[in-house]
Amino acid sequence: MPPIRVVAIPTEVAETVRATLRAPIYGFPAHAELATDDAPCRHCLRTIVANQDRRILFTYDRFAGVESLPQPGPIYVHADSCPRYTEDAGFPEELRGSPRTLEAYSRGRRLVAQEYVADGKFEPAIEKLLALSNVDYLQVNSTTAGCFTFRITRAELK
Numbered sequence: 001m002p003p004i005r006v007v008a009i010p011t012e013v014a015e016t017v018r019a020t021l022r023a024p025i026y027g028f029p030a031h032a033e034l035a036t037d038d039a040p041c042r043h044c045l046r047t048i049v050a051n052q053d054r055r056i057l058f059t060y061d062r063f064a065g066v067e068s069l070p071q072p073g074p075i076y077v078h079a080d081s082c083p084r085y086t087e088d089a090g091f092p093e094e095l096r097g098s099p100r101t102l103e104a105y106s107r108g109r110r111l112v113a114q115e116y117v118a119d120g121k122f123e124p125a126i127e128k129l130l131a132l133s134n135v136d137y138l139q140v141n142s143t144t145a146g147c148f149t150f151r152i153t154r155a156e157l158k
């Protein structure tokens, strides 16, 4: 598979939410609590473990930084500081076991194609979608909950 970038939310966003308990841009109150079920942190892309980790739920524009047309929705981060997922580390292993929808977009937020992956074999689907010449990036969402998880782009050649 050609190299990809796995793009978690910016550290600045996670830190701002932790410090203010408000959603960036929107200002809506964020909700901090002990996790009641397992869910991925959108900053470190690891599992927020139920009955063990604290989490913050807040409103986030899943197209922030790539499109002018927003699409806000709820996401979680760890309530405590965590390291941002390394962009060149490949598909996050902790997320492989849950069904994800890969949405392939061209600029202008135009949905070109999508793939539902439930068997953990994400790389063939990613490769197939990024091979489409009119696809600029992929949005990865939870298939069961619908929430935004992270973005994938082609890695720039250096």
Ligand SMILES: [Zn+2]
Binding pocket: 041, 042, 043, 044, 045, 046, 077, 078, 081, 082, 083
């Ligand atoms: Zn985290």
